[in-house]
Amino acid sequence: MPRVALVLAGIAPLLAAPFAGATVLPEERADLMYHRYDGGDVTVDGPSVLVRKNIGDKVSVSANYYTDFVSSASIDVQTSASPYKETRNQYSLSTDVLNGKALYSLGYIRSSESDYKADTAFAGVSQSLFGDLTTISFGYRYGDNEIGRNVAGTLDPNFKEQMKTQGFSAGLSQILTRSMILSFNYEVVTDEGFLRSPYRSVRYLESATTQAVQSEVYPRTRTSNAGSLRGKYFLPWRAAAELGYRYYTDTWGVRGQTADLGYTHPKGKWTFEGSVRYYTQQRANFYQDLFPRRDFANFLSRDKELATYDNVTLSVGATYDFHIPRVAWIDKSSASIRYSFLTVKYDDFRDATKSFGKFGVLPDEPLAPGTEPLYKLDASVLQLFMSIWF
Amino acid sequence: MLVRTVLLGLAVMIGASACSPIEPWVKPYERENIADPIMSFNRDPVSQSYLDHVYEVREASRGATGSSGGGCGCN
Secondary structure, three states: OOOHHHHHOOOHHHOOOOOOOOOOOOOOEEEEEEEEEEEOOEEEEEEEEEEEEEEOOOEEEEEEEEEEEEEEOOHHHHHHOOOEEEEEEEEEEEEEEEEOOEEEEEEEEEEEEOOEEEEEEEEEEEEEEOOOOEEEEEEEEEEEEEEOOEEOOEEOOOOOEEEEEEEEEEEEEEEEEOOEEEEEEEEEEEEEEOOOOOOOEEEEEOOOOOEEEEEOEOOOEEEEEEEEEEEEEEEOOOEEEEEEEEEEEEOOOOEEEEEEEEEEEEEOOEEEEEEEEEEEEEOOOOEOOOEOOOOOOOOEEOOHHHOOEEEEEEEEEEEEEEOOOOOOOOOEEEEEEEEEEEEEEEEEEEOOHHHHOEOOEOOOOOOOOOOOOEEEEEEEEEEEEEEEEO | OHHHHHHHHHHHHHHHHHHOOOOOOOOHHHOHHHHOHHHOOOOOHHHHHHHHHHHHHHOOOOOOOOOOOOOOOOO
């Protein structure tokens, strides 16, 4: 059950990691990861494989394969549909070409699942300036999305929608001192077309004590602006502290702020890390948990991702570096584990299963619409990955 | 507006560098700390992009992470 977030799909692993200072070709490495998300009665897991190889000393190519196996009985699904399973596959290819102090990037991503197909092309350039103290970068991407709808497990032949996305980004990375680096990123994303879920409904009051549902109604355009500032500081005992902030705004009225703090500490062959991240968001103008009547406004949404809420994520991780004997072409290798715990508290999204029931079965003592407890969500995120450099 | 300001700032910096080359105040041989892998903003791209994706699916905010996530927006 895809959502428009898909448009930003997977460019990052293909881009050269923003390395402090000089514009250089990215490292030659391969990663094999298993990922698992478990929260809110949704489980998403699968593999990701990323390989990056140089051709000569001016060209680097990269390929990524990523899969999500989704098993969902989320709160949206509980109040309006049946549990479902879905598989999403994503393939990406990109190339980077180094020309003096400039690095040019070009890439393509294809993502497909039973009811959503997305093709994205992207291009970028980064340039070192001022003795490699400053790196500027610009990027553009274009995405073409085809949205379908499954009915009773079969694709509805009468439902086919389109959505196009364009994104423009600019970045500036600056070495400030021997031990400190700053990075500023700015991104504008604009969508046009079918932007809602073909499955989700809004609820409204039929009378003081009864409720009914109708389809969501969304605008056909959305433009967002986001700016972020990150700083990283090298501590005297060989460790790194990182601080980040992002401000987000869009034409739907959503305002979001993200702040995070991280710490990385190597010790022998181990590298330990921990971070805390806080996110807060104000709802979209046309979001409501319960509308006063049918067709209350021109646009109607009950997507909890457009609600007012905040969340906190705590993450810990460890990486162990090791040498694989008798394999001369591998320079080094490592194994990593990362675990994150995410907790979300919604301010204006209520647990409608207490009035609607679950999967069409009413609760023993249904609550009146609008009096249900506010919804909360806890999730665990696990990553296990192996990396080799060659 | 912000884009215009950033571009103007960059143009001024580039223009200034054309007239009088800016001396790097952190010399290449003084960048040992900065070059340490633990100072990378994206040390493990496959991991960072996955985590960004998890956030992107759960939150309305998007973009400017320096590394966008990958994929499925499952409800």
